[in-house]
Amino acid sequence: MTTRRIRGAAAAVAMAAAVTACSAPGNGGADGGGAESVVIGVSTEPDTLSPLLGYGKDGNSKIFDGLLARDADLGLEPALAEALPEITDGGRTYTYTLRDGVKFSDGEPLTADDVVFTYRTVLDDKTNNTAKSELDAIKEVKAVGDDKVVFTLDYPYAAFAARTVLPVVPEHVAGKQDPNTGAFNTEPIGTGPYVLTGWSKGEKLTFKANPDYWGGAPKVKKLTMAIIADDDVRATRLRSGDLDGATLPPNLAATFEGDAGKKTHRATSYDFRAVSLPTGNPVTGDTAIRRALDLAVDREAMVDKILDGAGRPAYGPLPVDDAWFAKDVERPQDLAEAGRLLDEAGWKPGKDGVRAKDGRPARFTLYYPSGDKVRQDHALAYASDAKKTGIDVRVESATWEVIEPRMKQDAVLAGFGSTGDPDFGLYTLLHSSLAGDGFNNMALYDDPAVDEALDTGRRSQDTKAREAAYDDLQRALVKNPGYTFLTHIDHLYVLDDRWKDLTTQTEPHEHGFASGPWWNVEDWQPTA
Secondary structure, three states: OOEEOOOHHHHHHHHHHHHHHHOOHHHOOOOOOHHHEEEEEEOOEEOOOOHHHOOOOOOOOOOOOEOEEEOOOOOEEEOOEOOOOEEEHHHOEEEEEEOOOOEOOOOOEOOHHHHHHHHHHHHOOOOOOOOHHHHOOEEEEEEEOOOEEEEEEOOOOOOHHHHOOOEOOOHHHHOOOOOOOOHHHOOOOOOOOEEEEEEEOOOEEEEEEOOOOOOOOOOOOEEEEEEOOOHHHHHHHHHHOOOOEEEEOHHHHHHHOOOOOEEEEEEOEOOEEEEEOOOOOOOOOOHHHHHHHHHHOOHHHHHHHOOOOOEEEOOOOOOOOOOOOOHHHOOOOOHHHHHHHHHHOOOEEOOOOOEEEOOEEOEEEEEEEOOOHHHHHHHHHHHHHHHOOOOEEEEEEEOHHHHHHHOOOOEEEEEEOOOOOHHHHHHHHHOHHHOOEOOEOOOOOOOHHHHHHHHHHHHOOOHHHHHHHHHHHHHHHHHOOOEEEEEEEOEEEEEEOOEOOOOOOOEOOOOOOOOHHHHHHHHOOEOO
16 A cells, blocks of 8 residues: 555544635636646545655555556556557567657756666565565666666566556656655656645645646646545535545435435446455464355445445455456355354354354454444444354454554454456465555465466466466465455545546556546547
């Protein structure tokens, strides 16, 4: 997770109050300009604005560009590169030619050395980038003149081109600083359509249009991202005109359906909710408990009652409509089979209805982050379903400061999901080499069959071999689930209806800040 976690209701209230400084954007705001000024309400903010530490690694940063970008359908298209890469040597060499005339917002020209610096710094062991394993296929990156960059890979990595949406930073600025602590983390300079003009932590980030942007000066001249942790407060601010748009949960988005001046936009996503089942916990580490919980949950009811239909049941990390999804792993709630598995494994019902084995009750704590109503509802529904099988799940809310140190031992109502290629979301979630590495493989999952499938999927160029590997992986997760996958969530956004033909993309877990209808705000055209 790369977003800053907002702690506590008091912080949420303080943030909401601070947003009043954004004026009334629906009427042009303090800066005037109607459609030229936009204020968006989101629930979280980044920890950093430096791509060297992971910011914007999946694309859509408004401050930076990558060599490539994604279109509305997630297809790859040239950005800082003038064309898609030339791929040679059996998929081990990728050559990019840079677009002419691109400059950073400080006026300095983009060169191949900036690209090389960016990737080498991300991969440097001294750089605190938790996503560097995503680029571990890179053996060497070098500049050829000012306008060519050549990547040499250790092995053919079928999804490598999609990794080069990674934003490029200026060596002449970032190269003079410590990537972990330097001012660049909060005062970035990029080639993107917008320039950061201010960041009040926990309150808002403001951007102005880059008039010299290589893709053309944006029509939206000022963009503000207001950080409002509380869903209800975000909806209230939107209704009062303090916001032009906001990301909202389904129940609150529905309250705007009769508002003729606003439009709801829905984005399908890879964003799933799941319960992590740490192997270090004697209850959640038991395979029979894991399998029983997987069979106990009523996913369809969660979609209907918690998400108001704005989502899909999750039978694994890949959505049911994804091309890589193994169709035969869909499974209904089956309390009878869950009970049979527990009986067979020696988990016997007690007088209080809670099963026990060797004197140990089938009981564990499930944490969810304070203030997240959707996760709270998932956690309570999960505990209710588990109770029907004799498993006692104690649901507790806590701040991330409390949850993070306990993730290796206690269950967490987690959210993950990445777009672009199955490798992107699955490898960091499940590979044993990343067990306990922060939010990577937070359940400490370790299954040799899954590791083998992940390695095959990452290293093979053969599409059929990759499909077979990911099919095997999804079946292995049914037999040995390290998580109970619950739902894939549609992301809902409500926005003033003042711009033409807005679109959404299929989104990852991280959303709202760089996703939503404003994924391409630099291309927006006013209706009048």
